[in-house]
Amino acid sequence: MRYxxxxxxxSGDMHGADLIRQIKKIDHHADFWSCGGPAMSQAIGKPCRVDCGQMAYMGIDFLKKWYTLWRLLQFCQKNLISYRPDVVILIDYSGFNMKLAAFARxxxxxxxxxIPPKIWAHGxxxxxxxxxxxxQVLSILPFEAAYYQxxxxxxxxxxGNPLVQKVAGHCINPSFIADNRLDKRPIIALLxxxxxxxxRRILPLMxxxxxxxxxxxxxxxxxxxxxxxxxTALCPSTVQVVYDQTYDLIAVAKVAIIASGTASLEAALFNLPQVVVYKTHPLAYFFYKKIVTIKHISLVNLFVDQAVVPELIQYQCTREKLCATLTHLLSGSxxxxxxxxxxxxxxxxxNAAIEAAKCIVTSIK
Known part of the structure; x- marks a missing residue:
């Protein structure tokens, strides 16, 4: 069948790669047309038709990319018609993908x-x-299904949530500190x-x-x-960067400063104390305040419905407040x-990828 x-x-590229591998196990003749990144390209065995690296943006920065995104949407729509798949699979990225869903319908x-639109956050x-x-909607958040229903x-x-198997299946590198020439001081992880x-907005603060x-x-x-x-441009010489070793870093850190997103959940699965930070363009934040309906932004806090993970958002996200929060976390209290x-x-x-692949393949009409 054609997907x-x-x-x-x-993140969608990573989840998409896992899903593709599971679909191929069920459907040995599966053929794919894809928009993704290196992980999906590797899973399929050929380059994605569209590189998702040019699609990422945050908040009001959409205005800088609207023409690129519009052109990509036109390209994807044209290829959808010519490829004529058995099913269209959309992963997260709701602003773009909902437009494509309407076209496909x-x-x-x-x-x-x-990984559907977070309507529980935006109304x-x-x-x-x-x-x-x-x-068909395939959710990776346990509270989401009830909200929709x-x-x-x-x-x-x-x-299921793909991070559960991803974290459980990761083999920690015992030589991580030596391999990256880190010293003996305890580590504060910056994500x-x-x-x-x-x-660009958050790393300087971190x-x-x-x-x-x-x-x-x-x-x-x-x-x-x-x-x-x-x-290199954002980090002083006193701060080191390790590439594509996030789980090994989390595993040895004492505490983490994390940009709002799935990394908060990953830190939780590693039992790592954390503070979540979020900062966007002031105009984007103004509009977000008008539409966002949730009390918390950390996934951990959303799961337990209380503020156990400190959240420093926008104007509360300052060097001084972050310092005070880290000091509290490092105290162990x-x-x-x-x-x-x-x-x-x-x-x-x-296993989210296995379950999602089964649902998709068996539902194709």
Whole structure:
């Protein structure tokens, strides 16, 4: 069968690669047209038709990329018609993918959405579009299915969270510290995310903590998929960057500063104390405040419905407040680890990629 699969960012590329591998195990004649990154290209065995690296943006920075995204949408729509897949698989990246879902529906294609729009965060405005344009929603958050179902959308299933198997299956490098020439001081891990604009806004605040915590070494979780010059320009000589070794870094760190996103959940699965930070363009934040309906931004806090992970958002995200928060976490008085146990229980042990692949392949009409 023919699968048309779209992922718009680094995390979607990783999840898409796992999903593709599982689809290929079920459907030995599977053929793919894809928008993704290096992980999906490797899983398919040929380059993606569109490189998702040019699609990442954050908040108001969309204005800088709207023409590029519009051209990419036109390209994807044209190729959808010519490729004529058995199913369209959309992964996260809702602004772009919901437009593609509407186009696919108008042209009679079956649509599956893996990691759907977070309508529980922004209000149910998009639910009508999902009901109209999406045949099947595959969720990786245990509370999400009930939210959709309570609002009349029942073609949704919780398939498990891919981070559970990813973390459990990772073999920690016992020589990580020596391999990266780190010293004997305890480590504060800095996880600034995967979007260029996000890193430019948040990483300077993170590395500034080196001035306050000289008894610790600050280490950045970098990505080789991004320009190394980005990290070089933003990090002083006192802060080291390690590339594509995030889990090994998390495993040896004492505490982490994390840009809001899935890394918060990964840290929880490693039992690592953390503070979550978020900072965007002031205009984007103004509009977000108008539409966001949730009390917390950390996934850990959303799971347990209380503020166990400190969140420093926008104007609260300052060097001084981050220093005070880290000092508290390093004192060992945090109650985060008890919340992490609750998170593990809620996530369960389902293999998300396997379950999602089964749902997609068996539902093709």
């Amino acid at each position: 048309y699969i779209i992922a718009g960012e680094h 108008r042209n009679g294609f079956q649509v599956a959405y893996y 149910p405005g998009r639910l009508a579009s999902i009901k109209r344009d999406v045949d 309570n609002r009349g959308y029942h073609s949704i299933a919780y398939v 600034p995310g995967s979007r260029l604009d996000e890193i 590395v500034a903590q080196a001035d306050y915590f000289k008894a610790y070494q600050l280490v950045v979780a970098g990505l080789r998929a991004l320009p190394t010059s980005l990290y 945090s109650s985060q680890k008890a919340a992490y146990q609750v998170v593990r229980q809620l996530l369960g042990q389902k």
